[in-house]
Amino acid sequence: MRLRALLDTDALGLRLLGGEDELDRAVRGVMTTDLRDPSRYLGGGELVLTGLAWRRDAADTEPFVRILATAGVAALAAGEAELGDIPEDLVEACARHRLPLFAVNESVAFATITEHVVRQVSGERAGDLAAVVDRHRRLMTSGPAGGGPDVVLDLLGSDLDLRAWVLSSAGRAIAGAAAGAPGLSAGIRARLAGEHLAAARTGRRGPHRVAVDGLTYSLFPIRSSGRGSAGASRDVRETVLSDWLLAVEADAGDWPEERLDLLQGVTQLIAVERDRRDAARTVRRRLAQEVLELVQTGAAPAEIAARLRVAAPVLLPGLGAAPHWQVVVARVEWDDVQGGPAADAAGGRRAGIESGPVAQALLEEILVDPATAGPDPSDRIAVAHTGDEAIALVPLPAMSPEAEGGDAGLLADALLAAVREPLAAGLADDGRLTLGVSAAVHSAEGLRGALEEARHARRVAAARPGRVCAAGHQELASHVLLLPFVPDDVRRAFTARLLDPLREYDRRHRAELIPTLEAFLDCDGSWTRCATRLHLHVNTLRYRVGRIEQLTGRDLARLEDKLDFFLALRMS
Numbered sequence: 001m002r003l004r005a006l007l008d009t010d011a012l013g014l015r016l017l018g019g020e021d022e023l024d025r026a027v028r029g030v031m032t033t034d035l036r037d038p039s040r041y042l043g044g045g046e047l048v049l050t051g052l053a054w055r056r057d058a059a060d061t062e063p064f065v066r067i068l069a070t071a072g073v074a075a076l077a078a079g080e081a082e083l084g085d086i087p088e089d090l091v092e093a094c095a096r097h098r099l100p101l102f103a104v105n106e107s108v109a110f111a112t113i114t115e116h117v118v119r120q121v122s123g124e125r126a127g128d129l130a131a132v133v134d135r136h137r138r139l140m141t142s143g144p145a146g147g148g149p150d151v152v153l154d155l156l157g158s159d160l161d162l163r164a165w166v167l168s169s170a171g172r173a174i175a176g177a178a179a180g181a182p183g184l185s186a187g188i189r190a191r192l193a194g195e196h197l198a199a200a201r202t203g204r205r206g207p208h209r210v211a212v213d214g215l216t217y218s219l220f221p222i223r224s225s226g227r228g229s230a231g232a233s234r235d236v237r238e239t240v241l242s243d244w245l246l247a248v249e250a251d252a253g254d255w256p257e258e259r260l261d262l263l264q265g266v267t268q269l270i271a272v273e274r275d276r277r278d279a280a281r282t283v284r285r286r287l288a289q290e291v292l293e294l295v296q297t298g299a300a301p302a303e304i305a306a307r308l309r310v311a312a313p314v315l316l317p318g319l320g321a322a323p324h325w326q327v328v329v330a331r332v333e334w335d336d337v338q339g340g341p342a343a344d345a346a347g348g349r350r351a352g353i354e355s356g357p358v359a360q361a362l363l364e365e366i367l368v369d370p371a372t373a374g375p376d377p378s379d380r381i382a383v384a385h386t387g388d389e390a391i392a393l394v395p396l397p398a399m400s401p402e403a404e405g406g407d408a409g410l411l412a413d414a415l416l417a418a419v420r421e422p423l424a425a426g427l428a429d430d431g432r433l434t435l436g437v438s439a440a441v442h443s444a445e446g447l448r449g450a451l452e453e454a455r456h457a458r459r460v461a462a463a464r465p466g467r468v469c470a471a472g473h474q475e476l477a478s479h480v481l482l483l484p485f486v487p488d489d490v491r492r493a494f495t496a497r498l499l500d501p502l503r504e505y506d507r508r509h510r511a512e513l514i515p516t517l518e519a520f521l522d523c524d525g526s527w528t529r530c531a532t533r534l535h536l537h538v539n540t541l542r543y544r545v546g547r548i549e550q551l552t553g554r555d556l557a558r559l560e561d562k563l564d565f566f567l568a569l570r571m572s
Contacts, residue, residue: 304444457473
């Protein structure tokens with residue numbers, strides 16, 4: 001706003017004492033001070049309000065006015081309540097330094113002037129920014145973005161003093177102020193994403209306000225405009241796990257409608273960029289789909305290898321050696337699918353929801369390193385979907401032969417560690433995400449086996465409790481692969497026969513036979529190590545093991561009986 005506008009507002013009670021030629025100066029803020037040297041708090045463009053408490057005599061006036069002029073303030077407004085008339089030495093000093101001077105009537109509170117200036121300045125800034133946002137939206141709609149969402153988020157910071165980030169549904173920083181920096185830690189990002197997903201699942205309209213570590217954030221959903229025209233009528237579960245959000249470090253609860261409309265415009269602008277980047281994934285998705293179809297139809301390894309050679313430069317540009325590959329399989333299911341919760345094996349799905357595309361978009365997000373900011377890392381992931389299942393081909397740098405099939409590459413638990421909390425909030429009480437990871441393979445011949453391995457691992461994960469579960473290829477070489485597929489009635493009968501006598505004895509005598517048995521097996525039957533772990537004398541341990549054998553009729557010196565106890569404990 002301009003200084004001239006202050007005189008046009010009668011409610012402010014301002015009277016101009018000097019500086020008629022400077023009334024077109026812009027006012028960028030307001031500050032109240034009675035410090036003799038307020039320079040450290042001045043940034044230029046302020047209307048400075050003072051009650052003149054700093055002035056003891058006329059000698060104090062010149063230094064004070066010189067400090068304000070040097071700092072580039074817009075004007076000085078002095079209150080008449082303290083001294084009555086404004087001192088003549090102040091009028092003269094302001095005239096020498098070409099600093100406009102106003103007198104504030106004693107009936108007008110400084111707070112009234114401050115509120116008016118802040119409201120006017122904020123409104124004008126929002127209007128200017130809205131014009132920039134609208135212009136930027138037109139540019140992004142008609143051609144390349146020229147900077148993407150970071151540009152408009154920088155404007156939010158510079159023009160409205162708002163720190164803002166664009167986050168993925170899993171809490172990864174995609175754009176914004178200090179994206180990925182300590183200013184917004186991974187834990188806070190995950191918390192904000194989880195709160196957003198939980199609010200979206202309940203149908204609450206944004207923005208959602210969340211308090212984290214003493215700061216309030218307002219969360220605005222960024223709904224992609226390119227996934228169907230009937231977005232409002234679609235089930236929220238089709239997009240909630242993959243949509244972005246705009247997190248603003250501010251409480252939007254008392255914002256005027258104009259500012260809320262501006263932020264909604266920002267989210268629409270970012271949605272255009274999101275749609276563009278989704279479209280850019282088409283080539284990678286098509287490559288993955290072609291390879292998947294060849295693998296599943298039993299095509300010759302040479303034909304599959306040719307497709308992989310085409311995919312490698314797209315996914316890993318500039319890589320000299322042919323990459324190794326891992327396969328990751330994911331599935332998103334809802335409890336009200338046709339056929340009920342057990343529809344996993346039959347491939348049932350809820351009417352109207354295509355789970356395959358949901359799992360595809362989600363897997364593209366999960367496979368990006370959560371510590372990496374920006375959207376670019378997802379350009380090296382190819383994900384296809386078939387039915388309700390998403391399948392990713394993940395290229396890896398060349399590795400030594402002895403590393404193949406080991407712990408090299410992606411690990412199932414590590415993939416979900418950073419995203420489990422927010423995704424569980426988005427799945428709520430009716431959704432599940434299960435994921436399986438294969439070992440790394442270096443040839444087309446191994447790709448079919450890797451796909452089956454990843455699918456088996458996912459079924460192992462599906463047999464576990466929890467909303468977000470994963471299993472890796474390492475678990476397929478152990479009893480873990482078999483246990484989930486033991487029928488429930490067989491599982492209950494087996495564990496009851498071996499463990500119920502021990503549980504009943506523990507209940508009546510507090511003997512801790514079950515913990516003793518677990519420790520004994522964990523120590524591979526070593527009396528000394530087990531006694532040390534339990535802080536028992538070896539003779540006490542021998543007495544407890546003898547009691548276990550007496551109650552169950554088993555012999556813990558025999559491998560078969562040890563194995564039965566081990567499996568019973570795992571299945572219980």
